[in-house]
Amino acid sequence: xLKAGLRLAxxxxxxxxxxxxxxxxxxxxxxxxxxxxxxxxxxxxGGHPGAEGDGALLGKRYVDEATDLEVLCTKAGxxxxxxxxxxxxxxxxxxxxSSD
Amino acid sequence: MDxxxxxxxxxxxxxxxxxxSAGGESLTYTDLGRLAAxxxxxIGRIGADxxxxxxxxxxxFPVALFAAGAAGVxxxxxxxxxxxxxxxxxxxxHPHALVVTDEKWISDLRPEWSRxxxxxxxxxxxxxxxxxxxxxxxxxxxxxxxxxTSGTSGTPKAALLRHRNLASYxxxxxxxxxxxxxxxxxxxxxxxxxxxxxxxxxNLYAGRRIVYLENFDPEAWLETIRTENITxxxxxxxxxxxxxxxxxxxxxxxPSLRTLAYGGARMPIPVLEEALAxxxxxxxxxxxxLTETSSTIALLGPDDHRAGLLADxxxxxxxxxxxxxxxxxVEVEVRDENGSPTPGxxxxxxxxxxxxxxxxxxxxxxxxAEGWFPTGDRGWVDEEGYLFIEGRADDTIIRGGENISPxxxxxxxxxxxxVADAAVVGLPDDEWGQRIAAVVTIEDDGNGLAPEDLIExxxxxxxxxxxxxxxxxxxxxxxxPTGKLLRRQILADLSATVSSGGSAKAEGRPVS
Numbered sequence: 226x227l228k229a230g231l232r233l234a235x236x237x238x239x240x241x242x243x244x245x246x247x248x249x250x251x252x253x254x255x256x257x258x259x260x261x262x263x264x265x266x267x268x269x270x271g272g273h274p275g276a277e278g279d280g281a282l283l284g285k286r287y288v289d290e291a292t293d294l295e296v297l298c299t300k301a302g303x304x305x306x307x308x309x310x311x312x313x314x315x316x317x318x319x320x321x322x323s324s325d
Numbered sequence: 326m327d328x329x330x331x332x333x334x335x336x337x338x339x340x341x342x343x344x345x346s347a348g349g350e351s352l353t354y355t356d357l358g359r360l361a362a363x364x365x366x367x368i369g370r371i372g373a374d375x376x377x378x379x380x381x382x383x384x385x386f387p388v389a390l391f392a393a394g395a396a397g398v399x400x401x402x403x404x405x406x407x408x409x410x411x412x413x414x415x416x417x418x419h420p421h422a423l424v425v426t427d428e429k430w431i432s433d434l435r436p437e438w439s440r441x442x443x444x445x446x447x448x449x450x451x452x453x454x455x456x457x458x459x460x461x462x463x464x465x466x467x468x469x470x471x472x473x474t475s476g477t478s479g480t481p482k483a484a485l486l487r488h489r490n491l492a493s494y495x496x497x498x499x500x501x502x503x504x505x506x507x508x509x510x511x512x513x514x515x516x517x518x519x520x521x522x523x524x525x526x527x528n529l530y531a532g533r534r535i536v537y538l539e540n541f542d543p544e545a546w547l548e549t550i551r552t553e554n555i556t557x558x559x560x561x562x563x564x565x566x567x568x569x570x571x572x573x574x575x576x577x578x579x580p581s582l583r584t585l586a587y588g589g590a591r592m593p594i595p596v597l598e599e600a601l602a603x604x605x606x607x608x609x610x611x612x613x614x615l616t617e618t619s620s621t622i623a624l625l626g627p628d629d630h631r632a633g634l635l636a637d638x639x640x641x642x643x644x645x646x647x648x649x650x651x652x653x654x655v656e657v658e659v660r661d662e663n664g665s666p667t668p669g670x671x672x673x674x675x676x677x678x679x680x681x682x683x684x685x686x687x688x689x690x691x692x693x694a695e696g697w698f699p700t701g702d703r704g705w706v707d708e709e710g711y712l713f714i715e716g717r718a719d720d721t722i723i724r725g726g727e728n729i730s731p732x733x734x735x736x737x738x739x740x741x742x743x744v745a746d747a748a749v750v751g752l753p754d755d756e757w758g759q760r761i762a763a764v765v766t767i768e769d770d771g772n773g774l775a776p777e778d779l780i781e782x783x784x785x786x787x788x789x790x791x792x793x794x795x796x797x798x799x800x801x802x803x804x805x806p807t808g809k810l811l812r813r814q815i816l817a818d819l820s821a822t823v824s825s826g827g828s829a830k831a832e833g834r835p836v837s
Contacts, residue, residue, distance in 0.1 A: 229326075229489075229493075229680060230326040230465040230466075230489045230492075230493075231326075231465075232326060232330075243326045243330065243492075243496075244326075245493075245496055245497075283334060283337065283338050283501065283502075284334060284338055284500070284501025284502050285501070297496060297501075299330055299333070299334055300337070318500040318503065320499065320500040320503045321498050321499075321624060321626070321652060322584055322586075322608065322610045322624065322626045322627055323510070323527070323531070323533075323557045323584050323586065323610065324498070324527075324559070324586045324588070324610050324612035324621045324624055325520050325523045325524035325527050325559050325586060325588075325612060325620060325621060
């Protein structure tokens with residue numbers, strides 16, 4: 226089971242994420258089809274030739290509404306993040322007023 | 326999920342922006358990242374197991390924090406205003422810490438482990454630490470920061486904040502890189518306060534330049550806002566009171582200032598209303614939180630302040646005195662003395678839950694089985710979710726079996742035009758259990774104001790059971806640097822000047 230705070234990486238592109246909200250169920254997180262791996266796993270950063278979409282952007286949050294999963298992109302890359310095959314949507318920004 | 330992840334993101338997202346400046350020193354996010362890595366090497370080389378910071382708001386502060394994170398050791402900011410004995414006692418608890426400190430302490434505060442802030446930065450910039458191995462960085466469950474709480478109740482407690490607590494706070498309240506290029510935050514809260522830490526992390530993640538003003542003074546503060554084009558600022562209530570007094574009815578004339586946040590202690594409504602009038606074009610934000618909750622857990626935003634000022638209905642206007650609604654990721658529950666949720670909007674003990682809530686002291690968690698943290702504050706939540714804080718549960722006066730919140734009486738006293746500051750405490754009483762004593766400071770000479778006048782003032786506005794039995798005029802009230810009342814000290818001084826059951830309405834003076 227994935228736990229909030231866990232950091233994961235794409236084995237094939239520079240994308241790295243941190244799990245902000247753990248999913249309610251067991252899921253498989255992928256980046257353009259490649260399952261995400263632990264941060265210390267071997268990786269090739271060649272990218273996903275012909276990847277669709279805008280990739281993942283630094284500091285943006287991506288959500289899967291079906292499982293309430295939310296990840297934060299901590300390193301940008303061209304791949305497309307998905308949860309059990311569902312492409313993650315970008316979460317709209319509604320910043321709070323600055324309090325500190 | 327650790328604090329250095331925030332710095333890595335900031336360095337790669339907005340690395341060339343200025344991150345922090347003070348006293349002529351300025352660092353970009355890229356500089357911060359590089360210096361933190363060099364600091365981690367230094368920590369590894371000397372074998373330090375913590376980084377203690379006893380110093381001013383200076384660019385060395387974020388460098389020391391992130392160096393500790395990169396080396397996987399806790400960061401421990403201490404109050405440099407503490408007396409020598411207290412500082413030495415706290416330092417003794419961390420015998421193998423790298424101590425980054427002000428020059429004036431360096432000569433005799435454990436010299437072999439100490440570095441003055443300026444030489445600490447200069448040596449890292451010169452790359453003198455290279456050659457050592459790099460220790461492994463902190464992880465989500467590691468302790469990131471140890472904060473000794475301000476301790477209005479006596480001995481300071483070491484609150485532990487883990488990387489995941491602080492990172493959760495930032496991730497749920499700040500949008501990465503949300504600050505426009507010109508935004509700058511003026512910071513006047515000290516380094517050893519949770520607000521000093523939280524604003525550093527929030528502004529870094531937002532990409533907002535931090536400007537430190539070490540010694541608060543109303544004129545210097547206003548002038549810095551104008552010269553540095555400050556867009557965001559945060560003050561504690563005592564600072565706000567000093568600013569409006571300095572302005573003396575004039576407009577603040579700070580066109581760049583978009584938001585002014587306040588917190589750290591209770592804001593008197595008359596001070597707030599005066600400040601809203603003097604800063605007419607600035608949005609106000611009231612932030613409530615505790616050290617143990619990684620700073621802010623509830624916010625009263627600019628729209629709430631405007632609505633409160635314009636409101637006709639008393640409920641809406643009363644919200645100016647609330648701390649707003651809880652932020653995403655935090656839950657609040659109000660419980661009675663037996664631990665059951667209070668019905669409706671009944672006041673009770675405030676419990677909080679969420680990823681940013683640590684509730685842990687020196688390894689001992691005070692969270693209950695469901696993860697709720699007892700804040701020790703009393704309050705209630707209104708029908709639209711606005712949280713009202715009455716004050717510390719320990720400060721509640723129990724007079725003849727009735728629970729009386731000092732804050733309610735203090736607010737009424739502060740509304741009197743001649744009263745500048747007020748504190749209400751319970752004195753031991755044989756008949757009532759406790760009787761209500763008020764200590765006030767008055768403007769100028771108060772035009773012959775007598776204690777009896779203030780007793781009548783309160784009696785005319787609150788129930789007679791909430792009317793002080795005694796009012797004393799003092800030249801000033803003891804407060805912590807962040808504006809919290811030192812009620813214990815007031816109680817002790819007051820008890821020394823009035824004998825129990827003695828002349829109840831006499832004018833007292835504290836023994837000095």
